Amino acid sequence: xxxxxxxxxxxxxxxxxxxxxxxxxxxxxxxxxxxxxxxxxxxxxxxxxxxxxxxxxxxxxxxxxxxxxxxxxxxxxxxxxxxxxxxxxxxxxxxxxxxxxxxxxxxxxxxxxxxxxxxxxxxxxxxxxxxxxxxxxxxxxxxxxxxxxxxxxxxxxxxxxxxxxxxxxxxxxxxxxxxxxxxxxxxxxxxxxxxxxxxxxxxxxxxxxxxxxxxxxxxxxxxxxxxxxxxxxxxxxxxxxxxxxxxxxxxxxxxxxxxxxxxxxxxxxxxxxxxxxxxxxxxxxxxxxxxxxxxxxxxxxxxxxxxxxxxxxxxxxxxxxxxxxxxxxxxxxxxxx
Amino acid sequence: xxxxxxxxxxxxxxxxxxxxxxxxxxxxxxxxxxxxxxxxxxxxxxxxxxxxxxxxxxxxxxxxxxxxxxxxxxxxxxxxxxxxxxxxxxxxxxxxxxxxxxxxxxxxxxxxxxxxxxxxxxxxxxxxxxxxxxxxxxxxxxxxxxxxxxxxxxxxxxxxxxxxxxxxxxxxxxxxxxxxxxxxxxxxxxxxxxxxxxxxxxxxxxxxxxxxxxxxxxxxxxxxxxxxxxxxxxxxxxxxxxxxxxxxxxxxxxxxxxxxxxxxxxxxxxxxxxxxxxxxxxxxxxxxxxxxxxxxxxxxxxxxxxxxxxxxxxxxxxxxxxxxxxxxxxxxxxxxxxxxxxxxxxxxxxxxxxxxxxxxxxxxxxxxxxxxxxxxxxxxxxxxxxxxxxxxxxxxxxxxxxxxxxxxxx
Numbered sequence: 001x002x003x004x005x006x007x008x009x010x011x012x013x014x015x016x017x018x019x020x021x022x023x024x025x026x027x028x029x030x031x032x033x034x035x036x037x038x039x040x041x042x043x044x045x046x047x048x049x050x051x052x053x054x055x056x057x058x059x060x061x062x063x064x065x066x067x068x069x070x071x072x073x074x075x076x077x078x079x080x081x082x083x084x085x086x087x088x089x090x091x092x093x094x095x096x097x098x099x100x101x102x103x104x105x106x107x108x109x110x111x112x113x114x115x116x117x118x119x120x121x122x123x124x125x126x127x128x129x130x131x132x133x134x135x136x137x138x139x140x141x142x143x144x145x146x147x148x149x150x151x152x153x154x155x156x157x158x159x160x161x162x163x164x165x166x167x168x169x170x171x172x173x174x175x176x177x178x179x180x181x182x183x184x185x186x187x188x189x190x191x192x193x194x195x196x197x198x199x200x201x202x203x204x205x206x207x208x209x210x211x212x213x214x215x216x217x218x219x220x221x222x223x224x225x226x227x228x229x230x231x232x233x234x235x236x237x238x239x240x241x242x243x244x245x246x247x248x249x250x251x252x253x254x255x256x257x258x259x260x261x262x263x264x265x266x267x268x269x270x271x272x273x274x275x276x277x278x279x280x281x282x283x284x285x286x287x288x289x290x291x292x293x294x295x296x297x298x299x300x301x302x303x304x305x306x307x308x309x310x311x312x313x314x315x316x317x318x319x320x321x322x323x324x325x326x327x328x329x330x331x332x333x334x335x336x337x
Numbered sequence: 338x339x340x341x342x343x344x345x346x347x348x349x350x351x352x353x354x355x356x357x358x359x360x361x362x363x364x365x366x367x368x369x370x371x372x373x374x375x376x377x378x379x380x381x382x383x384x385x386x387x388x389x390x391x392x393x394x395x396x397x398x399x400x401x402x403x404x405x406x407x408x409x410x411x412x413x414x415x416x417x418x419x420x421x422x423x424x425x426x427x428x429x430x431x432x433x434x435x436x437x438x439x440x441x442x443x444x445x446x447x448x449x450x451x452x453x454x455x456x457x458x459x460x461x462x463x464x465x466x467x468x469x470x471x472x473x474x475x476x477x478x479x480x481x482x483x484x485x486x487x488x489x490x491x492x493x494x495x496x497x498x499x500x501x502x503x504x505x506x507x508x509x510x511x512x513x514x515x516x517x518x519x520x521x522x523x524x525x526x527x528x529x530x531x532x533x534x535x536x537x538x539x540x541x542x543x544x545x546x547x548x549x550x551x552x553x554x555x556x557x558x559x560x561x562x563x564x565x566x567x568x569x570x571x572x573x574x575x576x577x578x579x580x581x582x583x584x585x586x587x588x589x590x591x592x593x594x595x596x597x598x599x600x601x602x603x604x605x606x607x608x609x610x611x612x613x614x615x616x617x618x619x620x621x622x623x624x625x626x627x628x629x630x631x632x633x634x635x636x637x638x639x640x641x642x643x644x645x646x647x648x649x650x651x652x653x654x655x656x657x658x659x660x661x662x663x664x665x666x667x668x669x670x671x672x673x674x675x676x677x678x679x680x681x682x683x684x685x686x687x688x689x690x691x692x693x694x695x696x697x698x699x700x701x702x703x704x705x706x707x708x709x710x711x712x713x714x715x716x717x718x719x720x721x722x723x724x725x726x727x728x729x730x731x732x733x734x735x736x737x738x739x740x741x742x743x744x745x746x747x
Binding site: 025051052056057059061062065066067068069070072073074075089092093096097101102103104105106107108109110141142144165166210253254255257 | 499557730731736
């Protein structure tokens with residue numbers, strides 16, 4: 001067991017997977033010699049050689065397209081898109097190819113690939129380095145979508161993703177790379193070395209995709225979140241002293257509906273939180289499912305807290321980000337409704 | 338100071354439109370046997386001319402001439418003719434079946450039979466094609482059962498793809514035929530990835546990518562070339578230039594470049610241009626590229642110059658965008674007739690045997706069709722289950738799909 005940052009946990013997952021299975025290959029822009037702009041692949045080329053971990057041309061559709069071909073051959077590519085914002089050139093390959101190869105060939109060919117990408121704001125990256133495009137993936141049948149919130153989950157889920165027989169989009173919230181950022185940007189971030197979920201086994205383990213985790217038990221209201229917003233929701237519960245139950249989805253597709261229904265049926269109130277823009281965001285899907293499955297338990301309308309429906313601004317990052325104050329207001333509102 | 342006028346936009350036009358006299362005088366055709374055959378380890382820049390000429394083996398008299406001739410045995414040639422005739426007969430029956438309402442859609446190969454039939458013979462078992470919708474010769478020439486193809490076209494109860502795919506979007510890993518997308522150009526870069534995987538695993542198998550003239554304009558074409566070039570992937574990059582992308586002439590995709598083959602040169606990829614209606618030339622050039630790939634010398638780009646005699650699909654009428662008699666004026670002739678002439682000239686074939694072979698092939702195709710129709714057609718008889726809609730989206734069906742399947746009543 002070691003204390004790891006999320007970067008180290010992600011790297012350890014790929015290291016373990018590559019060590020166990022020679023068919024696992026890792027590639028993307030700057031991931032080879034340099035080890036990635038966020039250093040998630042540092043040391044892998046030196047350890048496994050440059051035919052198993054290598055740099056690619058700046059061409060996302062080429063990265064995903066070649067990964068699909070390699071998967072058809074029998075490899076298990078785990079590729080990096082440098083920022084989630086850069087995935088659009090690969091979107092055709094993801095939605096119309098990777099997601100449908102098993103289906104359209106009736107299992108004659110399959111596509112076991114993992115596409116990792118740093119997601120969300122956190123580095124004053126403005127509109128092209130801060131996006132959260134997960135809903136563009138959850139809308140695509142045939143993809144799986146995973147968003148970890150801590151180093152322990154990141155490693156276990158990434159190993160599960162690499163072992164998964166189908167394509168998995170693995171979104172890594174870059175605000176969480178170094179610590180459990182709770183949205184209080186005016187305070188220093190606690191490093192993962194001081195957090196129990198920074199305890200990560202060095203060896204192999206996996207966490208099943210499709211299972212949520214309750215991060216805080218509570219009875220007043222259910223907060224459904226994933227990634228960075230899990231920590232923001234926890235902070236909002238503390239700040240408002242509202243006894244919220246915080247569910248960390250971990251995987252958006254498949255979705256752990258049972259965990260959601262169980263909690264909302266108990267609390268009767270629900271707030272969904274994500275950093276991605278509001279309209280047609282994944283929160284809309286959760287809200288719809290909650291009213292379909294928990295309508296007679298609900299004591300208040302389901303509320304959503306999300307990024308504004310604007311491009312991610314540069315200088316006004318903290319006015320854009322749905323921090324603990326906005327989540328706290330939603331908790332108060334839903335309790336008073 | 339230079340005086341500047343107003344700018345104007347150049348929009349290319351084909352030489353002739355409907356009502357005009359077909360004119361292929363702009364298609365420069367090298368004499369058969371005239372183009373040299375370089376060593377397979379030649380550098381792209383040393384064989385630039387091959388991207389601008391046309392490699393041909395069969396001359397107007399039906400003789401096989403020049404340095405690209407002589408690879409195929411008498412039996413190979415007779416088999417090749419039979420494959421092309423089979424593909425043509427298959428197309429004719431399925432086109433008719435579509436007109437009869439037995440399927441929703443069909444795409445034929447008329448005039449382009451040599452490209453996929455001859456190419457298949459340059460590959461080994463285990464190699465992988467990433468085809469478009471006009472390479473069914475890859476299956477026919479590998480003896481994939483016609484009845485399976487028809488089951489897929491009919492989306493019947495024995496459809497290997499369970500009714501999920503448009504007609505003719507076959508898939509057969511066993512026969513080295515990657516599932517056809519129907520999406521354009523995406524498979525080109527996937528083929529490069531498959532080839533890279535083979536190299537990563539120190540395997541001996543190679544990949545073949547397929548694309549049409551029109552789709553070379555897609556960015557995935559360029560993605561494929563840059564990856565193939567960078568990693569020297571063991572892949573053959575095929576461009577089938579059949580002159581027409583639905584109604585759009587090839588000049589719209591080609592732009593100011595002299596040929597499609599020339600696209601390879603900027604990437605340092607050896608590029609060859611070949612007579613796509615010449616079975617022997619297609620096979621010889623494909624063998625050259627396959628040998629390069631197998632010797633770890635990297636990718637080759639091949640442009641097959643051919644002509645789409647039929648419509649793009651059963652959904653368009655070519656007389657609306659090109660002269661009706663254009664195909665008759667096409668200077669590279671008919672691939673079936675050209676190989677037939679060669680075989681007769683060499684005493685390996687005769688008019689009588691040809692007529693007899695046509696009858697035998699027609700019987701085989703009709704027998705396969707009868708067998709397929711026992712399992713249903715698009716609108717009659719057995720069909721895939723509604724259950725098949727929900728299966729196979731994932732290896733394991735997630736809960737939300739189980740709920741939806743139950744809602745559908747299955």
